[in-house]
Amino acid sequence: xxxxxxxxxxxxxxxxxxxxxxxxxxxxxxxxxxxxxxxxxxxxxxxxxxxxxxxxxxxxxxxxxxxxxxxxxxxxxxxxxxxxxxxxxxxxxxxxxxxxxxxxxxxxxxxxxxxxxxxxxxxxxxxxxxxxxxxxxxxxxxxxxxxxxxxxxxxxxxxxxxxxxxxxxxx
Numbered sequence: 001x002x003x004x005x006x007x008x009x010x011x012x013x014x015x016x017x018x019x020x021x022x023x024x025x026x027x028x029x030x031x032x033x034x035x036x037x038x039x040x041x042x043x044x045x046x047x048x049x050x051x052x053x054x055x056x057x058x059x060x061x062x063x064x065x066x067x068x069x070x071x072x073x074x075x076x077x078x079x080x081x082x083x084x085x086x087x088x089x090x091x092x093x094x095x096x097x098x099x100x101x102x103x104x105x106x107x108x109x110x111x112x113x114x115x116x117x118x119x120x121x122x123x124x125x126x127x128x129x130x131x132x133x134x135x136x137x138x139x140x141x142x143x144x145x146x147x148x149x150x151x152x153x154x155x156x157x158x159x160x161x162x163x164x165x166x167x168x169x170x171x
Contacts (some may be wrong), residue, residue: 080159081159083159085132087127088100088127088128088156090153091115091126091127094124104130107132108141109132109137113128113130
């Protein structure tokens with residue numbers, strides 16, 4: 001017999017007899033505990049059904065009443081028009097640069113209309129920029145076209161933020 005195999009070493013290898021005098025059936029309670037932890041599959045199903053279970057199996061107080069908190073919407077920051085370049089947000093993904101050009105042509109002279117798209121798949125990101133002939137025309141375009149319905153969506157029209165890459169406009 002090795003010195004570590006003695007009965008009084010305090011180690012348990014799992015091979016020896018149990019120290020408890022209870023039988024195997026007595027070790028388990030006959031009734032399930034009141035706070036059972038959800039299984040992985042229960043969590044997975046509840047995730048896809050839209051009612052997530054927390055770690056203790058209970059729902060948060062906001063969900064127990066059946067009401068969900070409204071999702072916070074991010075409103076674009078209103079930028080003062082100081083240049084002829086305008087930011088156009090909440091564009092329809094089907095809108096083209098010619099559609100933007102035609103819309104803003106009704107307000108004044110348009111120099112350029114550009115829709116920002118993803119680099120890899122060339123799909124619209126839902127916003128763009130329009131450069132008007134003067135700052136006064138840009139201000140008039142904001143007044144007339146902000147919150148106007150265009151291709152099923154309300155436009156957000158404001159002054160474009162100054163970019164470090166572009167020189168400041170003088171107009």
